[in-house]
Amino acid sequence: MSLSEEIISALRERNASGDTFEHMANISGVSRAYIHQIANHRSDPLKMSLEKFLALFPSAQIELAPARVPDNPAAAAAARSDYQDLRDKYQDLRDKYQDLRDKYLDLRESRPPLSTLSASNK
Numbered sequence: 001m002s003l004s005e006e007i008i009s010a011l012r013e014r015n016a017s018g019d020t021f022e023h024m025a026n027i028s029g030v031s032r033a034y035i036h037q038i039a040n041h042r043s044d045p046l047k048m049s050l051e052k053f054l055a056l057f058p059s060a061q062i063e064l065a066p067a068r069v070p071d072n073p074a075a076a077a078a079a080r081s082d083y084q085d086l087r088d089k090y091q092d093l094r095d096k097y098q099d100l101r102d103k104y105l106d107l108r109e110s111r112p113p114l115s116t117l118s119a120s121n122k
Helices: 003-016 021-029 033-038 050-056 073-111 114-122
Strands: none
Touching: 003 021, 003 033, 021 033, 021 050
């Protein structure tokens, strides 16, 4: 079941168990019309703000888990190696950026001011 379907199903189950959309709206601060639109497929539940989602489902838990490293030692070593390669490339790019920035600042300091250039062209 997709997240969208889970949200719709949860709203419908609450409504079927006697919790009206009006009551849900009063408790959560989310409009009754919006709750009705979500429950009846007229609005996309995935476009709901996180604030509204947590107001409607205060006991919901959101898990932000990092990518899982495989249990296979060889695959885990390969994943670490890939990560290290990406980290090295990132550091190289940062170094190149810093070098270009330094060159730009040096050129900027060494050129004469624009007011001097415009005065000499007259």
